[in-house]
Amino acid sequence: MKKPAKAVVVTGVIGEDVHVTGIRILEHALRSDGFEVHSLGIHNTQEDFIGKASEVNADAILMSSLAGHAEMLVKGFKEKCNRAGLEKTRLYIGGQLVIHSEAWEETEKTFLDQGFDRVAVPFLRPGAILAQLNRDLGTHAVLDMAG
Amino acid sequence: MEISNSKWPDTYFREQRDKVLAMWPTGSEVELGDAVAYHKQMPPAKNAALKVLKARDENLTYLCPSSGSDTINNHRELLIHLQNEGEADILTSYIDSFTRNCRFEMAQEGLKKAEASGRPVLNGFPVVVHGVGGTREVINALDNPVLLFGPTPDARLTHEIGLAGGHTGYSGGPMISFWNYTKDVPVENIIHNFQYINRLMGFYEEQGIPMLYCVSGAMPSISPPSLMIVPEIIEVLIAAAQGVKHIQLNNWLQGHLAQDLAYILTFKQLADEYLEKSGFSDVETTTYSVSPTGRFPTAHDRVYALISYFTMTGILGGVQVCGSRTIDEAHHIPTKEGSAHSFRNARMFLNMLCPQHMNILENKDVQAEQNIMEKEVRAVLDKVFELGGGDVVKGTVAAVDMGILDQPYATSQRVRGKVLGVKDSTGAARFYDAGDLPFDREILEFHEEKIRERETALNQKISYDTIINDLTVISEGRII
Numbered sequence: 001m002k003k004p005a006k007a008v009v010v011t012g013v014i015g016e017d018v019h020v021t022g023i024r025i026l027e028h029a030l031r032s033d034g035f036e037v038h039s040l041g042i043h044n045t046q047e048d049f050i051g052k053a054s055e056v057n058a059d060a061i062l063m064s065s066l067a068g069h070a071e072m073l074v075k076g077f078k079e080k081c082n083r084a085g086l087e088k089t090r091l092y093i094g095g096q097l098v099i100h101s102e103a104w105e106e107t108e109k110t111f112l113d114q115g116f117d118r119v120a121v122p123f124l125r126p127g128a129i130l131a132q133l134n135r136d137l138g139t140h141a142v143l144d145m146a147g
Numbered sequence: 148m149e150i151s152n153s154k155w156p157d158t159y160f161r162e163q164r165d166k167v168l169a170m171w172p173t174g175s176e177v178e179l180g181d182a183v184a185y186h187k188q189m190p191p192a193k194n195a196a197l198k199v200l201k202a203r204d205e206n207l208t209y210l211c212p213s214s215g216s217d218t219i220n221n222h223r224e225l226l227i228h229l230q231n232e233g234e235a236d237i238l239t240s241y242i243d244s245f246t247r248n249c250r251f252e253m254a255q256e257g258l259k260k261a262e263a264s265g266r267p268v269l270n271g272f273p274v275v276v277h278g279v280g281g282t283r284e285v286i287n288a289l290d291n292p293v294l295l296f297g298p299t300p301d302a303r304l305t306h307e308i309g310l311a312g313g314h315t316g317y318s319g320g321p322m323i324s325f326w327n328y329t330k331d332v333p334v335e336n337i338i339h340n341f342q343y344i345n346r347l348m349g350f351y352e353e354q355g356i357p358m359l360y361c362v363s364g365a366m367p368s369i370s371p372p373s374l375m376i377v378p379e380i381i382e383v384l385i386a387a388a389q390g391v392k393h394i395q396l397n398n399w400l401q402g403h404l405a406q407d408l409a410y411i412l413t414f415k416q417l418a419d420e421y422l423e424k425s426g427f428s429d430v431e432t433t434t435y436s437v438s439p440t441g442r443f444p445t446a447h448d449r450v451y452a453l454i455s456y457f458t459m460t461g462i463l464g465g466v467q468v469c470g471s472r473t474i475d476e477a478h479h480i481p482t483k484e485g486s487a488h489s490f491r492n493a494r495m496f497l498n499m500l501c502p503q504h505m506n507i508l509e510n511k512d513v514q515a516e517q518n519i520m521e522k523e524v525r526a527v528l529d530k531v532f533e534l535g536g537g538d539v540v541k542g543t544v545a546a547v548d549m550g551i552l553d554q555p556y557a558t559s560q561r562v563r564g565k566v567l568g569v570k571d572s573t574g575a576a577r578f579y580d581a582g583d584l585p586f587d588r589e590i591l592e593f594h595e596e597k598i599r600e601r602e603t604a605l606n607q608k609i610s611y612d613t614i615i616n617d618l619t620v621i622s623e624g625r626i627i
Contacts, residue, residue: 018558020556020557020558021368021618024555024556025567025611025614025615028564028565041330041331041560042330042558125612125615126611127610127611127612
């Protein structure tokens, strides 16, 4: 018998973006750490994330964007999640979120204001993301991560 | 028609052609009798398949850049520059991404903008929009052969027009297009589209026009070479079943000399063996090597060293054709001047090394790599045949579903994505996770041992951080 997953997450890249390496490594790390991962891959809309998260009753959505258009792409996402009954689903975003150069605190604030729970600084490693996710969800780390 | 690795009946091919030629108005320009006559009046030196056979017979290595521009003028000037200033022996028409996704109206719009502004707008040559006549304007201006270039799930109309327009081959394939260029297209649909392309090439072969089909399997990302060789041999067997007679085997060089040389040897040996076993003993195979896309150094001096290094590997491996990255592609789409500099650099290296015919292929490190690689390829391929009841196409469809055929970092959601590579302490690619690949204890223990050696050298466990570093370390100036 397979052990039940400790938590359910939905992962994917939003928008017309083909960068897949980062999210694929993170998905591998999440599975190794005992999460049930529902991967949406590349080219997703807000509705794709919400549809999948509702279907699987996700504890968290981990969204990636590398093309720098994230602010436009996630506008209204939190409200739509709430309307879909996903008030408790935690929202995470990471990647290259903006095109222009600005202080990280400003970028982080932009996305926190949009209703995301956590905003991953560029080049944050999978180990740090897993640790944060485990803390937020009250789950125990399975992987012994060096990073 | 249920998909299998059988040659398409003529009636089925004709029905399919009617549909494909109707996809865009230039489809009506294709007339196969005229196309065959056009190819027959071209000098043999402009045929890619004949040219690489000559290289094989005379122990030569040729150079082939991959490049393409949008307007007839831009593309013609680019290829003339690469031929005359870059000393390239075989040229390519890299197809723009709108055309590769069959968005011909967008390609047309981009082409109009490029023609109006005089500046390139598209990222390649929109062969379908240019039609047969436009394509021949480019081909007629050149002395060297030209290949169509670029993986895509549906290059059927591109081939109808591109081959009738005078191209004598194509580089791409169903498996690489599936893993790395789609999100949600079933592998059987892509194989079907490639059976069309392969049958069309088979038709030209039947008329006495050799066509060079270049397979490329999968894009590597610290991938043990069996991850590329298996899908490449599948592409070879699909092509041979439709009548393709000249196949170029693409070897993706990742930088570890013994492993890269073993790749070239193992792939050629097993491709020929599986062709023979499947009853296709009249197929000619030749070899090609290139370093994969992926992050490259930004400093020109470092890139020149890498171009030389990868050219050397290809020559030592005895390939007929070397491709290369270019000095400026870490910054932007390569310019014709940057490409010419890069290929003259490769040419100098080639001119020094090629006539020496040095044999280092019996080196014991190369042989050790060959030994394990061969076992891996056989384990997976034989399982694919078993799943298909002897039919490689049916087996492929089942094996993708089961994760027996798998890739790291695929764009397709239909790929299991469990396998993951990491470098060992010498920089060779090993399985960090072999997923559901049907490997025996011996193979798994080999990789585990190599990973333990790296951990000892690092004095820590391999983590995802190690893998991420391995993916980008060459751009920072080192193999490991």
